[in-house]
Amino acid sequence: MDIIKNLESALVKHGAEHTASTLGDRTKYIGMSDIAKGAECLRSAVAGKLGIKGENNCLNKQLILQRGHWFEGGLVEALRGNSQPFFEQLEIAAEVDGVPIKGHLDMVFVSADEIHVVEVKSMEAIPNEIYKSYQMQLYAQIGFLEKYFNEPCFSVQNSPHNLTFPEIVEQTFNVKLSSNSTIKGSILAVSMTEAKSFDGFVPDANSTLQAELIAKEIWQNSQEVINGTKTLNDIEYCLKFYQLCDWCEVQNNCPKFTAVKLADDNFDSFIADLEQMKIDKKKLAELIKIKENNLIKFYQNSNLINDWLETANYRFKVSEINGRNNINIKEFCKEVKLIIGESQVENLIKKHTKQGYPYSRLQVSKL
Ligand code: SF4
Structure with missing residues (x-):
């Protein structure tokens, strides 16, 4: 028996079953993770929606793709030991201009005064700043939670019907939300050795609107591909460097990587x-x-x-060295703007900004 081959096919099968059991038929709605993907690359989000799959079957990729679920399961189990009640995979389902949109929120902690949505992201190394697409996913989640708060749009797995948010909280935890309860969001980034919470997200009307527009674009383009008025390669794709291209299911025929085949095999x-x-x-x-x-x-x-x-x-020997001094440029500029004015600060930044020498960047990705 080839244990590696066995493991690889088991992981592929398990991944598909897990998605189907937790998220249902993903071709029937736009999910918040589709919106997150669409914020970076529309073509990839549409391909995902249409269920177009590439060759992500190699063991390494499968391990990385699935560790998120394992991490999340472990964290949820540990957090259940605390007394703070929370929903796991709370579903929000709404329709925006005929487009069905669903969110499955990893964890939603509730108390009478505060609703705290936590999106868990597992990664190899924790970045200093959290990616734009993850932020968009969380903004969509908390934005929809706020927008549909009093609509019967909320459910948990196997619920018989949808409820308003205050109803589902009361029914599940026997907690009555106060009339001025606040909503906030965090992205919990976890690696094998570290965890960091990116906090301070609150619902923002512009981001909610942006999420809705992206959802409509994904839906519209998917329909056009289905009815044959467009092909996947007619859809806008991310032109700049995008690290998730390496993980993209439709990378092989993406116009971004149109290539000239080299005759010399030595390369x-x-x-x-x-x-x-x-x-x-x-x-x-x-x-x-x-x-x-x-x-x-x-x-x-x-x-x-x-x-x-x-x-x-x-x-x-080991010596204790003081940490480096860092200036928080964003906060610094904010304060200086109050003293000398915005245009002065911008002129100063322009005057003292120097562009480095151009350099050659080698990009290599596996076919
Ligand atoms: S390879 Fe990159 S640019 Fe092309 S569709 Fe995938 S994510 Fe988008």
């Missing part, structure tokens, strides 16, 4: 070597980090302060 093995080197480099960097951390811990546990430790051929 293929050259690139394969290069890519393997990058993987080895990453693994090596991780191993170095682990070894350095072990040495630091050993030194710290030895209760020495500033003394060198010596081996046969090396000496080492």
